[in-house]
């Protein structure tokens with residue numbers, strides 16, 4: 001990001017929540033406001049715009065800013081850090097697997113038959129819980145992919161060469177023209193139909209290597225509700241995180 005002077009200061013309306021306002025002076029014609037996933041306000045202003053004009057603009061947009069920041073605050077409050085205590089929910093494709101700790105368990109894993117997330121009673125020295133939990137998600141997600149990809153590929157008449165899993169920050173899947181497809185492991189934390197939409201999206205790229213109308217028509221044939229699933233990811237994607245879980249009582253799943 002190219003920028004001139006950057007000044008950070010707290011904006012009045014967001015003081016309570018601890019949100020920051022970041023001012024950026026840039027070579028641009030118009031003033032824009034953005035609220036990032038953390039709820040911070042980013043103000044991008046032309047180099048020569050006066051401070052008074054900027055402040056007036058912020059004043060005029062106060063309700064809009066408050067509305068969006070409150071929404072983010074509310075969303076964030078639905079998530080809690082994992083403490084790995086018995087009974088804690090572990091989400092997998094929209095279902096909850098409560099944590100059960102047992103002496104005989106060697107490392108974290110999903111137990112599909114018992115519908116729970118198993119962990120050893122005492123952690124091993126030198127291993128991080130987070131990475132072991134992530135490995136458990138990877139194993140379960142791989143099993144899901146191995147089961148679903150052949151079925152979807154047949155329905156869509158496509159032929160992927162290799163299917164893999166990565167942890168991406170800003171993409172849900174990736175299809176190359178070598179027919180290698182990778183999926184973001186964080187999809188394991190999304191509802192099943194949302195993950196399924198991403199599977200369909202990437203497989204559809206084997207027919208259309210773009211986001212043309214023909215591509216979306218092809219996606220729609222497999223997932224008539226794709227627009228809703230796509231919107232869900234836009235709204236909730238940044239909250240899908242292995243170190244936190246969504247409270248059971250929260251809605252929007």
Ligand SMILES: [Zn+2]
Pocket residue numbers: 201205210211
């Ligand atoms: Zn795409």
